[in-house]
Amino acid sequence: MEFNAPAGPNLFDKARIVGKPTPRIEGPLKTTGTAPYAYERHDVVPDQAYGYIVGSAIAKGRILSMDSAQAQAAPGVLGIVTALGTPPVGKPATNNAPLFGGPDVAHYHQAIACVVAETFEQARAAAGLIRTRYERAGGRHDLEALVPGAPLAKGRDGRPDQRAIGDFAAAFAAAPVKLDATYHTSDESHAMMEPHATIAAWQGDRLTLWTSNQMIAWSKAAMAEVLAMDPAKIRLDSPYVGGGFGGKLFVRADAVLAALAARKVGRPVKVALQRPLMPNNTTHRPATIQRIRIGAEKDGRIVAIAHENWSGNIGGEDGENGSAQTARMYAAPNRLTANYTAQIDLPEGNAMRAPGEAPGHLALEVAIDELADRLGIDPIALRILNEPQSQVPGMPERRFSDRNLVRCLREGADRFDWARRQARPGQMRERQWLIGMGVAAGYRGGPATRSAARVRLDGKGGLVVETDMTDIGTGSYTIIAQTAAETMGVPLAAVSVVLGDSDHPVSSGSGGQWGAASATAGVYAACVSLRRKIGERLGFDGDAATFADGRIALGKRTLSLGDAGILSAEDSISFGPFKREYDVGTYAGHFAEVAVHAYTGETRIRRMLAVCDAGRILNPLSARSQVIGAMVMAAGAALMEELAVDKRFGFFVNHDLAGYEVPVHADIPHQECIFLDTLDPVISPLKAKGVGELGICGPGAAIANAVYNATGIRVRDYPLTLDKYL
Numbered sequence: 001m002e003f004n005a006p007a008g009p010n011l012f013d014k015a016r017i018v019g020k021p022t023p024r025i026e027g028p029l030k031t032t033g034t035a036p037y038a039y040e041r042h043d044v045v046p047d048q049a050y051g052y053i054v055g056s057a058i059a060k061g062r063i064l065s066m067d068s069a070q071a072q073a074a075p076g077v078l079g080i081v082t083a084l085g086t087p088p089v090g091k092p093a094t095n096n097a098p099l100f101g102g103p104d105v106a107h108y109h110q111a112i113a114c115v116v117a118e119t120f121e122q123a124r125a126a127a128g129l130i131r132t133r134y135e136r137a138g139g140r141h142d143l144e145a146l147v148p149g150a151p152l153a154k155g156r157d158g159r160p161d162q163r164a165i166g167d168f169a170a171a172f173a174a175a176p177v178k179l180d181a182t183y184h185t186s187d188e189s190h191a192m193m194e195p196h197a198t199i200a201a202w203q204g205d206r207l208t209l210w211t212s213n214q215m216i217a218w219s220k221a222a223m224a225e226v227l228a229m230d231p232a233k234i235r236l237d238s239p240y241v242g243g244g245f246g247g248k249l250f251v252r253a254d255a256v257l258a259a260l261a262a263r264k265v266g267r268p269v270k271v272a273l274q275r276p277l278m279p280n281n282t283t284h285r286p287a288t289i290q291r292i293r294i295g296a297e298k299d300g301r302i303v304a305i306a307h308e309n310w311s312g313n314i315g316g317e318d319g320e321n322g323s324a325q326t327a328r329m330y331a332a333p334n335r336l337t338a339n340y341t342a343q344i345d346l347p348e349g350n351a352m353r354a355p356g357e358a359p360g361h362l363a364l365e366v367a368i369d370e371l372a373d374r375l376g377i378d379p380i381a382l383r384i385l386n387e388p389q390s391q392v393p394g395m396p397e398r399r400f401s402d403r404n405l406v407r408c409l410r411e412g413a414d415r416f417d418w419a420r421r422q423a424r425p426g427q428m429r430e431r432q433w434l435i436g437m438g439v440a441a442g443y444r445g446g447p448a449t450r451s452a453a454r455v456r457l458d459g460k461g462g463l464v465v466e467t468d469m470t471d472i473g474t475g476s477y478t479i480i481a482q483t484a485a486e487t488m489g490v491p492l493a494a495v496s497v498v499l500g501d502s503d504h505p506v507s508s509g510s511g512g513q514w515g516a517a518s519a520t521a522g523v524y525a526a527c528v529s530l531r532r533k534i535g536e537r538l539g540f541d542g543d544a545a546t547f548a549d550g551r552i553a554l555g556k557r558t559l560s561l562g563d564a565g566i567l568s569a570e571d572s573i574s575f576g577p578f579k580r581e582y583d584v585g586t587y588a589g590h591f592a593e594v595a596v597h598a599y600t601g602e603t604r605i606r607r608m609l610a611v612c613d614a615g616r617i618l619n620p621l622s623a624r625s626q627v628i629g630a631m632v633m634a635a636g637a638a639l640m641e642e643l644a645v646d647k648r649f650g651f652f653v654n655h656d657l658a659g660y661e662v663p664v665h666a667d668i669p670h671q672e673c674i675f676l677d678t679l680d681p682v683i684s685p686l687k688a689k690g691v692g693e694l695g696i697c698g699p700g701a702a703i704a705n706a707v708y709n710a711t712g713i714r715v716r717d718y719p720l721t722l723d724k725y726l
């Protein structure tokens, strides 16, 4: 089905299942510990052996020798795959660093061996017996030092990632009120609960991977690429994913080494990346340095805005673009955005929840707060004054599909009791605590991509949905079941959803907050196709009939869905060229109240609120979970999360959950999330957009602005740890 109607009928306006708060259908499996995650799939194949990965002890250079004789002779050892014994497997197009093989070391904890044994403990003990000699090479590990020479990044079209509209320099110079501020954000780790894990088994020249992955089709192609295999001979299965956040968009060393090791020992091999390897072996969100200049009239109208962003990555490309959202925000006639990426010798940077926008808001939305302070204008009023109209600033050919940011801010101000905020900082105090309130706007793109599914009537009153879509803890199972139940007119309990199998039709996968919108639209398309097929079989017009309560109504005639017998249909959703005229985004007003200890500088969050505009909300229960989870992650970025770079040796020092601090329940006392009742006519037939990344775009800035409001001290270097306030 090609979706071509920017308006179209409100197909789901009378929905009884879509849009209703619905507990996750796989929730009981997860809460009882019986959902089989990749490493726990003991029954899929017999005789599983354990692999243990060894990471490089240097950040850059060459392996001179590896002596694994002692390890090989250790109890229970079945075989060892070493980098020196394996030609480089190469780098899939989606990855930024080599995964395995050959003598060259590109980053610390790059996988250099996998020891396979009968038990995990035997594999781990033997891994410690491998003797590796290296030749260390110097590297570039300090982003700050690389900024002056960093080249402009390449945009998606291959052209330099820079956009200039009007004359920024002249307008800024002439503006009566100016801001010029530079912000630093840190390298961050996804730190998902379930580590990257894979069981690999060969049947002749066919490979099956039971793994934990967000993007099945991408990863199947990547495995075919690195193993030089026919993709048709590879199957991935990833029905449950214990968190991804972008860290599982791509195949990592666990999948590659499980496959190589299984081939070597002639048995299925299971590998989980050890927790201490995760920050340096896998990917992270690169640190950024962002300079923002804003020129405004005294009445608050912004006349010039520039946002320049610097980051680094191991291959010198694909950095973290903090300036991404600025093209859509604030209606200044003179604009400049630029994105520079330096080559830096640290582990691979890659996508992490709202790549670009998450750290981008930590700069832009604080800069707006700083400007409001300078102008003596309320920060919400300043944002509303500079809200773009229906066109994307500087792009007259592009309209916003549906943008209700002003409503988000106004409704949030009401609910959060914004009127209580004192504009002058440092005015609210409760004994030793300074109290502050902050606000930020939030923007994140609302993409939808091609997505396919198959639906089948099982002849016994049940409906089965099959797609390679993943559920990374987001609630995909449930919104897919809701969509299918609604479209076919059956109760939710009649629908079974099977996800994550590469033998199923190719979906959008889970990434870039496109999953909910795309995958449900693909399931809808397959259901419409099934309705037509039922019509053909039973002799009626499937498009004209009403499907409800397990019955099909056509005028005065009714049939039972059971009369159709066993029948299946497959289809996909794709999007017509009309979409190019629109900018589809999601918006939020984010609010925070903090208390900062007057003597220690310790910051405690008191409450947070997000008012979100993301079209139809398919399942308010799981959507809320997505938003509040993302708000927690934003709080982490603002206050505590930081991979500490060892600038001499080029690695992340705090590479476990003891050293990499993430928020815990006690850090997040009260969160609220409200959805505006909006519909986006451009996104898909369901008019629903994703929210998984919107929730991390802005709350960190709201917290930072609240800390300023509490203390009168503006720290522009994240995380805002207490030492920076003393």
Ligand code: MOS
Residues within 6 Å of the ligand: 214, 244, 245, 246, 247, 249, 351, 352, 353, 354, 355, 510, 511, 512, 513
């Ligand atoms: Mo997202 S960072 O595209 O999983």
